[in-house]
Amino acid sequence: MAVARPVLKITGLHKRYDQLEVIGNLSLEVRKGEVLVVIGPSGCGKSTLLRCINGLETIQGGDIELNGQSIIVGHTRWNLVRQQIGMVFQSYDLFPHMTVLENILLGPMKAQGRERAEATKEAEAFLDRVGLLDRKDSFPRQLSGGQKQRVAIVRALCMNPEIMLFDEVTASLDPEMVREVLDVILGLAEQGMTMLIVTHEMAFARAVADKIVFMDQGSIVESAPPDIFFQNPVSDRARKFLNIFQFEGVKKEERHND
C-alpha cells in the first residue's frame, strides 16, 4: 500500500495547566485509514492530548494539522473543525432530554444543516449496524451503559468525520458490556476508519491497532506495531507498564491452581 497522507499531524505540542506541564513537545501523525492506540499510565496526559486535538483545551505551543491545514495558526472556527473530528468520551454523555435518534440528528441537522430525512436514513443505518435500531425512540436513561456508549459512537459517526477519537470509552462500563462496544470499534477499523484510541484494554489494543503509542509523563516514549511493542518493548518504562497487566494475570493463575 502506498503511504497514505496524514489526516492528523501534531508537531511539538506543548500543553500546560498553569505551571504544570502536562504535554511537552509531542509529535504524532495519523495517516488515512490508520488506527493508533495510545496507552500509558494514569495521568500521563492521554485525555489531554485528545482534548487538545478538538480544541476543548487551548495549547501553549506547537501545531496541529487536519488534512494538511493548521487548526492552530490563524483564526480557527472550532465548530467547523470539530465537525470533522468525532470524539467519544469515557462518561456516557448523551443528552438526557432527547431520544436516541434526536441525539444523533442534532449534529447533522443543526451543525451541518442537513435534511432531516437524509440524516435520519443514515442514522438508522448506523444504529442498525450497532444493533440498536429498535431503541431509536428510547431515552438515554432507558439504556444500559454499553448501549449508551454505542449510541455516542453513532452520534459521532453520523457527522462523517475524518478521524475518530476515543477516550477510554469502556472504562466506566460493567465488564459484560465492554465487548459490545469494542466490537463496534473493531468493525470501524475493518472498514478503514481513521482512529486515535486511548484505552486500558490491552488485548483490544493489540487487536485493533496498526501502531501502539506509549506515553509517559506527557511525551511519547516509544511507538511500534502492536506485535513488536507487546513482545519486545524497548524502553524500561514500557516494560514496567506492561508488567502491571502481566502481574494481574499471574496472580489469577496462582489462585486457580490452589
Added chain:
Amino acid sequence: MESAISIFLEGRNLARLMEGVWITLKISAASVLLSVVFGLLVGLLMISRKPALQAATRFYLEAIRVMPILVLLYMFYYLPDKNWGLHFEAQTVAIGVFTLWGTAEMADLVRGALTSMPAHQRESGRAIGLTEGQVNRYIIIPQAVRRLIPGVINLTTRMIKTTPFIYFISVPELLKVGQQIVEISGMKNNMASFWVYGFIFFLYFLMCYPISCFSAYLEKKWQN
C-alpha cells in the same frame, strides 16, 4: 346552609370575594412573570466569574432572604411617600416587592440549575460541532428549564399564599375582603366566619391545585 348561602348573596359580597381572587391572581402572576425574567438575568450574573458581580448578587439574595416581606412592603409604600413625596400605587408596590423577592429566589434557582449541569454536556455539544449559541439553545437551556420548573411552580404557590400581606398596604385582596364580610355578617349569623373562611380556603385551593397538577404533569412528561 341557607343562612350560609345568604351571606354570599347579600349585597356585593360574592362579587367582592371574586375581585379579591382577581387581585391575588393578578399580583401573583405579574410578580412571577417579572421574577422569572429578572431572575434569569441575575442568575446569569451570579455564575459570572467576576468577583464583584458575585458578591453583589450574593448580598442581594441574602438581604432579601432575611428581610420579612412585610418590612419590604412598608418600606416601599410609606418611606418614599413620607420622605420624598413619592406616592406609588399600592398594587404597584406589591408587585414590585414580590418581584424583588421572587427575583432573588429565581436567580438562586437558575444558578443551581446551571451549576449542576455536568461540564460534559457542554463539551459533548461542542464535540459534535455545535456553536456555543447552539449548545446553549439545544442542550443547556432545555435541561435548565426542566430543572427550574418545579422551583418556579413552588415559588408561584408561595406567592399566592403570601398575598394576604398586601392588605397591610391597603390592597383589598381576598382574605381582607373575607374578613370584612365576616365582621358585618357575623352580627346576624354566628356561623359566618366558618362559611366565609371555608369558602376562602376552597378558593386558595382552586388557585394553587391546578398549578401543582400542571407541575406534576410536566415532571412526568419530562421524566420519560
